[in-house]
Amino acid sequence: MQIYLPIAEVSVNAFLLLGLGGIVGILSGMFGVGGGFLMTPLLFFIGIPPAVAVATEANQIVASSFSGVLAHLRRRTVDLKMGTVLLIGGLIGAALGVQIFNTLKAIGQVDLLVRLSYVVFLGIIGGLMFVESLNAIRKTAAGARPPARKKHTWIHNLPFKMKFRTSGLYISVIPPVLVGVLVGVLAAIMGVGGGFIMVPAMIYLLGMPTKVVVGTSLFQIIFVTAFTTLLHATTNFTVDMVLAVLLLVGGVVGAQVGTRLGARLKAEQLRILLAIMVLAVCGKLALDLLLEPSELYSLGQAAGH
């Protein structure tokens, strides 16, 4: 069934969108990631204009993270104070990101920026995850325990310290704000929640306990992506509600299935699968940049009219 998207102005198969939403939903349920980093490139592949894909995906992430954060709030695994500090950084970052996005859109380089960001970040995260889970599998096979984390780093010597009771931390607000800004910029440019960057940053950089990390990151992501959606909607008019709803329905159902599937697999196996997937998407995007395209010319909106 073909459906005409009012903002993207293209006609696509509704079942294809539901299916994509479902598959990404299953993956996000299995791996506990938002799935934005997979969905946005997939939308590029099926011919949704990048600007619309990025803006609409931000809207979809609001839904999936809201659903997730409710569960975490009930379990009291959300550090609201830390979330708010990250959020302040996130909003600054998102505003910056949309500015960068619009400037580059005007000079015709937004595609390049979005694709490059994807290749760089997916490459780094996928590579790290792959190596780390391989090591973990080897260690469990050898029966060794992972080493304890170093407790004190240079981060603990910065000024403006604050107490974060839920996380049991007493640290400076500078690192969380900076992490927030970085994630905000990425959310606006790449149309992702940024969980895949924030979660490692919270664990390794801020030293937060793992059990509050996911809930807190989801809490922050809701507000940053909501803000990004509004910015894209008011400055670029690129949020496609029909597209968002189709992806949402598929995503919500898929997430339920994914959570059940995920419970049957081992953590290391899950992570290595996720890493392979991330690297595959990264590879496809990198090839597009490296190989000579079959069509050297592209059409865009003319500026200044």
Add this chain to the structure above:
Amino acid sequence: MLRIALLLCLFALPLRAEEVVAGLSQSRISISTNFDGSEILIFGAVKRETEIAEEPPLEVIITVEGPSKPVAVRRKEKRFGIWVNTDSVEVDAAPSFYAVATSGPWNEVIKDVEDLRHKVSILRAIRSVGAEISGSEDFTDALIRIREGDTLYQTNIGSVEVSEQTLFSTSIQLPANLTEGDYKARFLLTRGGGVLDVYETSIAVRKVGLERFLFRLAHDQPLVYGLLSLAIAIFAGWSASAVFRFIRN
């Protein structure tokens, strides 16, 4: 004096004598949610008060043109190992859709001068002035090539059927990725490459229903639209969580 006037009349008569009377199967195309392209049937007849001239044969050209917009055409070049957009040429006005159908081979139905005057072929329908980059024809060619690939530009040679030098008909396929606006349908009647008569009518292509509502809302009330999108997202997120809990209990 009278003789000259009579002579002029005689010359003018065959030119004016044949006129187009045309019709469309639909003068309005609605882009609804399930819009998947559309086919319009275009037909007409030649009205004349004189005998049918046998030579040269009567030919018909039909064009359908979407609203024109400036387009930036960008070219990729390899920089630092990756393919990056470098040069760009702005085409001042390129129709968002352009189909031209003829009743015979191109060089038999219209002369180049007439093409230039009436802007019939795709290349002439695109206006590109003040392009400063050398080889800007490459960019216009690329624009036509890309749009032809998307079936937004079509040249259908010989697809107009003319019977008895009087009735003619053709059909034009409108693709699914159509933009809104007033489309212009033109009928050109030619003999020996010279244009005898031109008739114009318009086709209104409009988003309707939900499509129209959402598109207008997104552009007129972007804040309301953004907030509505968020409300839908939050509601969907909440209901997913509620349903999930209900199933588990």
